[in-house]
Amino acid sequence: MKRIISSAAALGLLSIWVFSAQQACGSPSFQTAKFLDGSEVDSKEIGTRIPLIFVHGVREDASVWGSFLYRFWNPQSDISSHFKPYVFEYQSWASKMQADDPAHDSGIGIALGTFVQQWRTKPTTAPDYGFNANKVVIISHSYGGLVARAMMANTFVNNNQVSLGSDYVSLLITLATPHHGTPAAGAAGTDAAKFFLDLAPGITTDMIWDCYDGNSAFGCSTGISSEADYSKIVAYGAVYSPVPPGASSDPTFDVGGAALCVLDNRYCANDGIVPIGSARFDNANGVRRRQVDTSCNHDNICNGEYNVGGIAIFDQIAADLATVVPPPPPPDTPPSVQTTQATGVTSSSATLNATISSTGSGTIVDARFEYTSGSFPGTVIDSLPVSGSTFSYNLSGLLPNTPYIYHAYAKNSVGLWNQVVNNVNFTTKPPGTFQITATAGANGTITPTDVFTVLPGATQAFTASGNAGYTPDQWLVDGASVQTGGSSYTLQNIQASHSISVTFKADTSQTHTLTLATSNPDHGVSISISPGDLNGNTGGVVPPITLKYNANTTVNLTAVNSVNGTPILKWILDGVDYKPGFFAVSVTMDADHALTAVYGFTYAVTPVAGANGTISPSTAQEIGSGGSITFTATPAVGYVVNQWFLGGSQTPVASGVNNYTVNNVANNTTVTVTFKLIPVATHTLTLNSSPSTGAIVTASPADNNGNNGGVLPQTLTYNENVSITVTAPLSVGNNRFQKWQLDGQDFSTAFSIQINSDSDHTLTAFFGPGPFAVTPVAGINGTISPDTPQLVNNGGSVTFNATGASNHYAVDTWFVNNAPVQVGGNSLTVTNVTNNTVVLVTFASPQISVVPTPTGIAITFTGTLQKAAQPDGPYTDIVGPSPQNISLSGAQGAFSEPRSKMLFQCPRRSNHVVT
Numbered sequence: 050m051k052r053i054i055s056s057a058a059a060l061g062l063l064s065i066w067v068f069s070a071q072q073a074c075g076s077p078s079f080q081t082a083k084f085l086d087g088s089e090v091d092s093k094e095i096g097t098r099i100p101l102i103f104v105h106g107v108r109e110d111a112s113v114w115g116s117f118l119y120r121f122w123n124p125q126s127d128i129s130s131h132f133k134p135y136v137f138e139y140q141s142w143a144s145k146m147q148a149d150d151p152a153h154d155s156g157i158g159i160a161l162g163t164f165v166q167q168w169r170t171k172p173t174t175a176p177d178y179g180f181n182a183n184k185v186v187i188i189s190h191s192y193g194g195l196v197a198r199a200m201m202a203n204t205f206v207n208n209n210q211v212s213l214g215s216d217y218v219s220l221l222i223t224l225a226t227p228h229h230g231t232p233a234a235g236a237a238g239t240d241a242a243k244f245f246l247d248l249a250p251g252i253t254t255d256m257i258w259d260c261y262d263g264n265s266a267f268g269c270s271t272g273i274s275s276e277a278d279y280s281k282i283v284a285y286g287a288v289y290s291p292v293p294p295g296a297s298s299d300p301t302f303d304v305g306g307a308a309l310c311v312l313d314n315r316y317c318a319n320d321g322i323v324p325i326g327s328a329r330f331d332n333a334n335g336v337r338r339r340q341v342d343t344s345c346n347h348d349n350i351c352n353g354e355y356n357v358g359g360i361a362i363f364d365q366i367a368a369d370l371a372t373v374v375p376p377p378p379p380p381d382t383p384p385s386v387q388t389t390q391a392t393g394v395t396s397s398s399a400t401l402n403a404t405i406s407s408t409g410s411g412t413i414v415d416a417r418f419e420y421t422s423g424s425f426p427g428t429v430i431d432s433l434p435v436s437g438s439t440f441s442y443n444l445s446g447l448l449p450n451t452p453y454i455y456h457a458y459a460k461n462s463v464g465l466w467n468q469v470v471n472n473v474n475f476t477t478k479p480p481g482t483f484q485i486t487a488t489a490g491a492n493g494t495i496t497p498t499d500v501f502t503v504l505p506g507a508t509q510a511f512t513a514s515g516n517a518g519y520t521p522d523q524w525l526v527d528g529a530s531v532q533t534g535g536s537s538y539t540l541q542n543i544q545a546s547h548s549i550s551v552t553f554k555a556d557t558s559q560t561h562t563l564t565l566a567t568s569n570p571d572h573g574v575s576i577s578i579s580p581g582d583l584n585g586n587t588g589g590v591v592p593p594i595t596l597k598y599n600a601n602t603t604v605n606l607t608a609v610n611s612v613n614g615t616p617i618l619k620w621i622l623d624g625v626d627y628k629p630g631f632f633a634v635s636v637t638m639d640a641d642h643a644l645t646a647v648y649g650f651t652y653a654v655t656p657v658a659g660a661n662g663t664i665s666p667s668t669a670q671e672i673g674s675g676g677s678i679t680f681t682a683t684p685a686v687g688y689v690v691n692q693w694f695l696g697g698s699q700t701p702v703a704s705g706v707n708n709y710t711v712n713n714v715a716n717n718t719t720v721t722v723t724f725k726l727i728p729v730a731t732h733t734l735t736l737n738s739s740p741s742t743g744a745i746v747t748a749s750p751a752d753n754n755g756n757n758g759g760v761l762p763q764t765l766t767y768n769e770n771v772s773i774t775v776t777a778p779l780s781v782g783n784n785r786f787q788k789w790q791l792d793g794q795d796f797s798t799a800f801s802i803q804i805n806s807d808s809d810h811t812l813t814a815f816f817g818p819g820p821f822a823v824t825p826v827a828g829i830n831g832t833i834s835p836d837t838p839q840l841v842n843n844g845g846s847v848t849f850n851a852t853g854a855s856n857h858y859a860v861d862t863w864f865v866n867n868a869p870v871q872v873g874g875n876s877l878t879v880t881n882v883t884n885n886t887v888v889l890v891t892f893a894s895p896q897i898s899v900v901p902t903p904t905g906i907a908i909t910f911t912g913t914l915q916k917a918a919q920p921d922g923p924y925t926d927i928v929g930p931s932p933q934n935i936s937l938s939g940a941q942g943a944f945s946e947p948r949s950k951m952l953f954q955c956p957r958r959s960n961h962v963v964t
Contacts, residue, residue: 100183128367235267576608664680678711784818
């Protein structure tokens with residue numbers, strides 16, 4: 050973006066500029082503000098001062114803040130005595146973005162919030178210059194204001210406490226920020242829209258008009274509508290009048306501002322890109338608003354040379370900053386100390402922590418803890434070092450599984466200790482235990498079961514019992530077979546967590562019983578049986594009889610076709626209809642069974658489907674007396690099953706199910722199903738992380754319960770087919786984001802992704818060490834590509850290609866961390882990267898020598914050798930190692946190594962020519 054700078058400001062910028070330690074095309078960066086020569090604008094510790102963070106807009110970098118830094122820090126001003134400057138950079142050009150760059154305000158805001166969270170606890174000394182746990186003030190330009198607002202609206206974890214980003218911010222000053230977006234972002238093809246060329250699509254979407262004035266002609270965005278802490282926002286806006294022809298101006302703003310006016314006359318008051326109502330954040334309750342007095346385009350406002358209400362922008366912003374500067378404490382004021390939760394608690398140790406919220410009227414000269422496992426007074430730990438606003442102590446020698454209580458004190462240089470203490474409790478952990486998980490396979494049980502804990506060195510016995518017809522087969526510990534068969538197994542001297550399971554198989558050594566009966570009539574029916582049972586029974590007249598067979602014997606049974614005119618209706622095996630209407634059946638004795646021959650008549654059950662659906666079967670079904678029939682309803686698109694009715698009754702017998710069973714049929718009847726419009730389908734999105742604690746993600750839009758993420762794990766519910774953007778933090782503790790897995794499968798390495806709620810999903814964010822830099826180095830006489838350090842995730846790989854200089858050099862040797870790994874070859878792939886690595890490739894000139902022989906020549910070469918009958922080819926490869934004896938049959942021969950050629954006369958001549 051072109052900037053217009055007055056001569057006075059330009060003179061100052063000749064010797065001062067903001068310097069970024071990282072390229073703008075890299076991941077978001079954060080550091081103290083610097084002058085052109087690399088020295089910090091402010092090299093003093095922050096102390097009790099307030100961190101002041103500058104956040105630029107799109108198509109810009111940190112250099113846009115040169116005028117501000119020059120005005121407030123050269124020479125030192127009242128601002129410099131109360132604020133320390135830092136700069137945040139990110140990339141917005143789509144053509145320059147890397148794969149892991151966040152491409153929308155929420156993702157960039159999370160990166161900013163992550164830096165703020167990290168710098169709150171960094172050392173206050175060089176080179177970190179941590180914040181000393183102070184809240185921050187942000188000055189932002191253009192899209193940078195949306196980034197800051199997104200940071201304030203997101204949640205972050207600090208010492209296991211979840212906080213809004215706005216909890217870290219005391220003031221946000223926005224300069225020409227499109228709080229309501231700009232119609233130019235949604236008006237493709239207009240002159241104003243040219244400003245958005247080559248921006249990441251997500252960034253452009255963030256700036257679509259939010260329709261706060263009722264105009265929906267340019268689309269609407271929900272991504273910038275958070276109302277978090279509007280009272281902390283001071284919004285500056287400007288109106289730009291194009292300058293006369295020939296004067297210094299930026300054509301983008303000339304044509305852009307006019308194009309917005311053409312789109313709708315409500316937007317004629319603009320700075321060339323952003324309407325004044327959007328920059329001032331109109332209709333947002335609590336926001337303080339400032340407007341530049343004279344004509345000022347979208348970039349001019351950053352130069353600070355214009356007035357707001359007759360006051361220079363610099364001075365007005367200084368006045369806004371002064372509203373968050375705390376008044377000095379009165380003399381003889383004691384410090385304030387907050388005892389915080391103990392960390393790293395084990396069975397014998399813990400880290401005690403405290404924060405100094407105010408030093409009172411002096412500096413801190415002494416700090417201490419007092420602790421006890423009973424009541425105070427307790428043991429005092431004196432003269433502790435203070436780092437910034439915190440101090441801690443690693444306390445050891447504690448008793449396991451014991452409650453403790455402690456509090457903190459601090460003394461300032463006027464000799465005053467804090468007058469108020471707060472007590473913090475913690476309990477040491479019990480001695481170490483191990484977890485045992487016991488499970489049983491199908492057809493049996495294990496005792497004890499489920500998950501339980503044991504002490505080190507313990508012994509644990511297990512017993513297994515198979516279901517009827519089954520016996521234990523394999524015992525497995527941690528997935529490996531340790532015993533075949535047996536009803537018990539014992540884990541001895543347990544020194545780790547284990548899983549134990551047992552499988553079962555059919556027991557062919559057992560016998561099973563077959564209980565035979567009839568129904569309607571329940572006795573007097575003749576049934577023949579083959580083979581006979583172990584007692585020689587082959588059937589006969591049944592009342593109920595019991596037969597005994599070896600396991601897995603197949604038994605054939607034949608009943609009479611009718612009894613006193615009543616036909617056989619069906620067989621029932623173990624309570625379930627088995628063979629309808631067949632008088633002969635067979636049963637496999639794989640368990641105890643009960644078989645009943647049922648006699649009776651059939652009745653018609655007629656199905657009826659209401660509007661907007663069908664029923665199957667769709668024709669009348671003949672069902673035996675006392676029998677049952679299941680019908681299936683299929684709704685039309687957009688409908689679901691409503692209710693089922695039986696006979697002419699108006700009382701439903703079932704609701705909301707697709708299947709209905711008519712039981713105990715005793716007469717002709719009808720079954721009717723009705724349908725209703727389908728309710729909105731919903732699906733769950735389960736969010737996890739690995740490691741399992743500390744990660745905070747955001748989901749946009751919020752789910753049906755208003756939940757937009759937070760500390761993992763989270764379960765969100767969405768309507769079907771909603772597109773959801775899920776964003777993970779760039780890092781959690783010392784681990785960086787690595788990848789997403791969707792439903793257990795690798796899905797993406799971008800930390801901000803989109804998924805669709807087309808079914809229930811589980812999404813897991815993985816964090817780990819890295820990425821690591823793989824640095825390529827080319828020796829003389831060649832090049833390597835890529836030729837810049839490559840960032841590779843833990844366990845990843847990267848491929849390099851090498852090219853010798855001109856046609857006279859070839860790849861010699863590849864080295865990885867000074868160790869040779871490959872001779873020759875134009876490419877090398879470095880796999881399983883687990884630390885920073887250096888890849889070196891060397892080059893050598895090819896060599897070829899020739900000695901005549903009686904039948905040809907003896908040739909020694911390096912590289913690839915080819916031969917042909919003529920110097921201009923065609924050439925064929927000579928296969929095999931060097932040296933080789935080559936026979937020449939023609940008048941001459943030609944040989945080619947890829948970067949040199951030699952011509953030879955026929956061997957029968959007295960001389961040989963080599964060129």
